[in-house]
Amino acid sequence: MAKLRAVFFCSACGHESLRWLGRCPACDAWNTFAEAPAPVKPKGHGPARALGPAAAPVRLGDVSSGRVARISSGLAEFDVLLGGGIVPGSLVLLGGPPGAGKSTLLLQIAARLAERTSPVVYVCGEESAAQTKLRAERLGASGDLLLFAETDLRAILDALENLRPKILVVDSIQTLALPAVESSAGSVVQVRECATALMEFAKRTDCATFMVGHVTKDGSIAGPRLLEHIVDTVLYFEGDNGAEYRIVRAHKNRFGSADEICVFLMDERGLREVKNPSQLFLGRGGTATRPSGSCVVASIVGSRPVLVEIQALVGETSYGTPQRLAANVDRARMAMILAVLERRAGMHLGTHDVYASVAGGLRVNEPAADLGIALAIASAFRGLALPPGTVAFGELGLSGEVRAVAQRARRASEARKLGFTTVVAPPGSTRDRDDASLTVTDVAGAIAATLG
Ligand SMILES: Nc1ncnc2c1ncn2[C@@H]1O[C@H](COP(=O)(O)OP(=O)(O)OP(=O)(O)O)[C@@H](O)[C@H]1O
Ligand SMILES: [Mg+2]
Numbered sequence: 001m002a003k004l005r006a007v008f009f010c011s012a013c014g015h016e017s018l019r020w021l022g023r024c025p026a027c028d029a030w031n032t033f034a035e036a037p038a039p040v041k042p043k044g045h046g047p048a049r050a051l052g053p054a055a056a057p058v059r060l061g062d063v064s065s066g067r068v069a070r071i072s073s074g075l076a077e078f079d080v081l082l083g084g085g086i087v088p089g090s091l092v093l094l095g096g097p098p099g100a101g102k103s104t105l106l107l108q109i110a111a112r113l114a115e116r117t118s119p120v121v122y123v124c125g126e127e128s129a130a131q132t133k134l135r136a137e138r139l140g141a142s143g144d145l146l147l148f149a150e151t152d153l154r155a156i157l158d159a160l161e162n163l164r165p166k167i168l169v170v171d172s173i174q175t176l177a178l179p180a181v182e183s184s185a186g187s188v189v190q191v192r193e194c195a196t197a198l199m200e201f202a203k204r205t206d207c208a209t210f211m212v213g214h215v216t217k218d219g220s221i222a223g224p225r226l227l228e229h230i231v232d233t234v235l236y237f238e239g240d241n242g243a244e245y246r247i248v249r250a251h252k253n254r255f256g257s258a259d260e261i262c263v264f265l266m267d268e269r270g271l272r273e274v275k276n277p278s279q280l281f282l283g284r285g286g287t288a289t290r291p292s293g294s295c296v297v298a299s300i301v302g303s304r305p306v307l308v309e310i311q312a313l314v315g316e317t318s319y320g321t322p323q324r325l326a327a328n329v330d331r332a333r334m335a336m337i338l339a340v341l342e343r344r345a346g347m348h349l350g351t352h353d354v355y356a357s358v359a360g361g362l363r364v365n366e367p368a369a370d371l372g373i374a375l376a377i378a379s380a381f382r383g384l385a386l387p388p389g390t391v392a393f394g395e396l397g398l399s400g401e402v403r404a405v406a407q408r409a410r411r412a413s414e415a416r417k418l419g420f421t422t423v424v425a426p427p428g429s430t431r432d433r434d435d436a437s438l439t440v441t442d443v444a445g446a447i448a449a450t451l452g
Helices: 076-081 102-116 129-139 153-163 188-205 277-285 331-344 367-382 408-417 430-435 443-451
Strands: 008-010 033-035 091-096 120-124 146-148 167-171 208-214 233-238 245-253 261-267 270-273 294-301 304-316 324-327 352-358 390-392 422-425
Touching: 076 245, 076 261, 076 270, 091 102, 091 188, 102 120, 102 129, 102 167, 102 208, 102 270, 120 129, 120 153, 129 146, 146 153, 153 188, 167 188, 188 208, 261 277, 277 304, 294 367, 294 408, 304 367, 304 408, 324 331, 331 352, 331 367, 331 443, 352 367, 367 390, 367 422, 367 443, 390 443, 408 422, 422 443
Parallel strands: 091 208, 091 233, 120 146, 120 167, 167 208, 294 390, 324 352, 390 422
Antiparallel strands: 008 033, 233 245, 245 261, 261 270, 294 304, 304 352
16 A cells, blocks of 8 residues: 655654645644655665564564663763663764753763773764864863764765764764755755664664754754654753753653653853752752742652742732743643632632742653642742742642642652651552651642641
């Protein structure tokens, strides 16, 4: 049967469609759809064939699992982000806005790896070798790294064929082009074909490949979202560029848990890992009394507990429709929490503007943060601060009940480790019931117990 092929792409995010659309359903951008020429088909067989020698189905039991040792990147937290180190032959995409620190991070890692493994190749298509050298000097990187200032991917792959690097960094995928593809560098087709060629090389030679992908909205460069399906792991810089620290989150990982984060501090010597992100996100406040509208939440990010501060501001609407703004908090969840507070806790928020955000720029999207968001809003509405040393977690149901959440013991223990004394949480199983010092079953009860 003939396979249907997508011929239109959103040039902002790479969303595919069989017909032209005025507005992209994935990223809401207008007029970004462009028709892509039919992809170049390799003669005889597709890239899947090149990934392994099997031309016929093989019994699962007969396939060697090829358990390979992971390579440590030299940054312990970055290894955790990848699920325990770099997997040989994996293809990792690092996306992020301009100036986020993509080149800095990968150059730092490549240089560290070059001290222990060789060869390690850094393809700098975006900057000259001299420019990259300048940055490397600032980062205190060693000289064993091989720099390759080239943008013709065919030439790069031909050279690498003899070199057989263990680690390859491509900065960035948007600057590369295959001469056989009639499209300019950075176009949707070129980006896709280049990524597929890199994937084939990585799998065949067991070379762990990192590639930088830009996220732009100007419409001319294909966003890395298009690449997400092709690669094994997708890492994104998130949060504010202006902040002194940068958060890298794993959005997809075939070799580890997704949603894992790694926090870095940016200074003139490059990126430094932050071992205890909770302390950073809580700021200097720690367990001291916080102002009204603030609630600390014990959240699970990836595989570890992280304490974050939810801040809310509530004020009477001065004109027109009440404003509802959520930064780093899911808007739909906040709307639901507001409705629950209105109906189940008797708070008349309909005439008030409500703003909620997560201090520090970490995105919190797990339902376990519901109770903390509700308490922060309630605290702002009443103008009363929560008792010092309070931490909360729990999912809110539409009838106002506080539901149990996973990993409560780990959340409570992280809170206690950082000196929090009152853990406001729903009842758990008998085994870990004593974790919470304040057990709550519904939102009205939680507000009464903490704000009086
Ligand atoms: N001397 C310095 N001291 C401190 N920070 C610096 C210094 N030089 C650069 N930076 C930081 O490094 C960031 C740029 O990092 P980098 O070039 O790795 O970003 P990038 O994500 O690769 O950007 P692009 O998309 O433009 O390639 C700047 O935003 C700045 O914060
Ligand atoms: Mg860069």
